[in-house]
Amino acid sequence: MEFTKNPNSPYDFELSMSFLAKENSEPAPYQWKDQKFRQAFRLGENVFPAKVESIGTVKEPELEVTTTDSAPKTLLKEKLTQFLKLDLDLADLYEFMERDPKLRRIKERFYGFKAPAMGSNLFQVIITAIVQQQISLQVAYHMTSLLVKKFGESVDFQNEKYWAFPSPNSLAEARIEELRSCKLSERKSEYIKDFSRAVREDRLQPEDLRGMETEEIVDMLTEYRGIGTWTAELVSVAASRNKGGKGPAADxxxxxxxxxxxxxxxxxxxxxxxxxxxxxxxxxxxxxxxxxxxxxxxxxx
Known part of the structure; x- marks a missing residue:
């Protein structure tokens, strides 16, 4: 099945995807290869692949999505729109950036850039943020890929493997030594397992954070072991309803x-x-x- 989506203009698909992942990168779970974005998404009880490519221009953007015939088209389109920020309107931001000579130059160089979210859901965002603590993004990306390949679910589609991020249940049931095999420290392994268990036991539903104020998100997340202010503020970038907020100033x-x-x-x-x-x-x-x-x-x- 194929369908199209027209992001808000301007939108530079290649520029935006290269921020997310390097060409021919390991699955984390997204992949960027041959100018196409690939990932599997959990929609309901099942996992569906999605291959996305640009068939438009920066000023007149259009994306073509290829998936299985059984995929729920509406849900998949909504997931991709949220994750890739396809409906983001850059007009007000660009007007603001025009007032600052440095920001104006950056805007001109990266015109149409929309950074994808850190994850397709807030559970993924939080686990990714824990992995990234006090290490380089390159190392964190490799660790995340190892987590995906060991605990995530994959689906074969058009002779390729598409990966979905591990579920809370799979990480909650993981043994510490299994998590350690993904190059994680013992402490981070414990943090990931503990938080995943809290989500599985319904003590917290990460998606409930979406739309809260930054301060509320920080206060709620820092109650969990291994999630400090830095991690919580990073998550708030993806989750909070206020565009401003504190932001991850300690990063x-x-x-x-x-x-x-x-x-x-x-x-x-x-x-x-x-x-x-x-x-x-x-x-x-x-x-x-x-x-x-x-x-x-x-x-x-």
Whole structure:
């Protein structure tokens, strides 16, 4: 089955997907190969593959989605729209970025860029954030891929394997030594198992966080072992209803990105970065993503 989706313009599919994963990367669970996005999604009780490619332009974007005939088209389209932020309207953000010479240059270079979410659901976002604690994104990506291949569910489609992120039940039942085999520390293995068990036992439903204020999300998540302010603020970027909020000012990548473009590369402390983010008000989270991508691509402004 094939169907199309027209994202809000502008939208640069290749630019956005290259932020998510490198070409021919390991499944985490998404993959970016031959200019096509691939992932399996759990919809209800079953897992369905989705292959997405661009058949439009940046100014007139159109995506073609290929999946199985049995896939629930409406649910899959909704999942892809949320995960890839296809309905995000960049007009107000771009108008704001025009007022700052540095942000204007970044906007011009990455016109149409919409960073996908950290995961297709908030459980995945939280587990991914735990994995990323105090390590490089490259190492975290590899660990996440190992988790996906060991505990995730896969489906064969058109002679390729599509992966879905592990379910709370699969990670709750995992033995610590099995989690450790994915290069995780013993502590992180315990955190992931404990949090997954809490979700399985219905003590917390991560999707309930969606739409809450940043402060509410931080307060709720930091009650769980292994989830500190840094992790909770990172999750709040994907979950909170307020566009502004505190943002992950303690994140080393965010600190370095802000420092690179506004303090001549001299690394600033979290409170200084938080003060800068507050100036950007409701656009802070989106501006952070653009700064991170500009830093990754070594853009000079």
């Amino acid at each position: 080393l990548g965010v600190r370095d990105a802000v420092s690179k473009y506004y303090f001549d590369g001299e690394r600033q402390d979290p409170e200084t970065v938080r003060e800068i983010l507050s100036r950007w008000n409701e656009y802070a989270k989106d501006v952070i993503v653009y700064l991170l991508y500009a830093t990754r691509r070594e853009l000079e402004v």
